[in-house]
Amino acid sequence: MRQRKKAVFNWSGGKDSALALQKVLQENEFEVVSLLTTINEDTQASSIHAIPLEILSRQAESIGIPLYAVALEKKPGDYDDKMSEATHHFKRQGVTHFIFGDIFLADVRKYREDRLTPLGIEVVEPLWSKSSAEVMDHFLQSGIKTKIIVTQADKLDGTFIGKELDKESINLFPDEIDICGENGEYHTLAYAGGIFRKEVKFSISQAKKISYNFRLDDGQTKTYSYWQGELSV
Template sequence: MDKGRVVVSWTGGKDGCFACYRAISKGFEVSHLLNFREIQRRGSHDISPDLVYAQAEALGIPLIHKDFVSYEQEFKKVVRNLRDSGEKIDGAVFGHIDTHKNLVDRICGELGLELIMPLWQRNSEQIINDLIDSGFEAILLSVKADLLGKEWLGRKINENFIRDLKNHNPSIDPCGENGEFHTFVTDGPLFKNKIKVMESEMVLRGGYWFLEISKFNVEKK
């Protein structure tokens, strides 16, 4: 059943991707992925636009990337521009679990969009287990250096990851909801093709270890 056309807030990580999957499973049609990067600083989940464009290509869904000073203003501008160009946008999908509810409530309220948050206030470990069971593949792209060493970079999100994370530090949220780590999705049930990392290096910056990917391929599954 078609529930309407939506845009998806997209960082390239597991939460937005899984929220997108859940929305599609419920009958929503995704018009565009919206990816925003802050101009003033590089954040801990800042993924190269080349990588998120590769994801969009692998998914077969158009992506709009914008640099921003104000996320809220840029998001509203993009949706209004889409509507002005003739696109029907009924709702917006976000992968937030415990944060930013007031912000996205306000954005959707002002735009007259249905707010869709499939992961909101769900148990983090259950989300990770559901992500794995659904067939998604994601790797750690950045980790908070005082909690996780650089050896965690590039690790796949799987059952072993959950076990090892608990053994390493039980206080770390399994979804990294407190900024402990950020991920990049390389494959899954929505993907027509998969992304394979070919070359990368580990860089320490701003209290985070980053896996900076310099070469990757989009390959047939």
């Protein structure tokens, strides 16, 4: 019996993570020793999806893989420093691979490889190079259930918050957005079916509009607005 390679799965809590993890577990090439997620130290929720740590922990419990949460502070370089610490932590356990659920964003993959390769960790992308239509088709056949919890306000309005991601809701998407939301158009929370042994219970009490200012490379500032569901267990 061949020995599986030890890996950490970088978990966002959403559909692409769940689909990629399901694929990895089915193929059985890797021993996934932990799910790794980053949270905001102040809010105790994931930074982009805004999923509370309690829900992330319940997802991990339902899947049956331990969760390792990295709490990030709002200071320059903290992400790289904390992720480097986490990487060394897992290397001491014999981990050689970090797995992600990206689809086609080459700059994101390069960023991961630039930081992990020098540390002796190989990046694995199970969904890589597939079209968004292919990934969505695989997701709809996977049995995994997810709900939309964040939308980019100028792409999808607040009425999408709380909708089940299925053929019905997908048919309501404007033609110009990526069907998988790979460019940040929307984010989801996976909660049942597929890799989940039991349903992860949560509620969405309201959708609120929030805005963030991002400084661009040319020094200008651009504002992005999102609809975000308020999640609780």
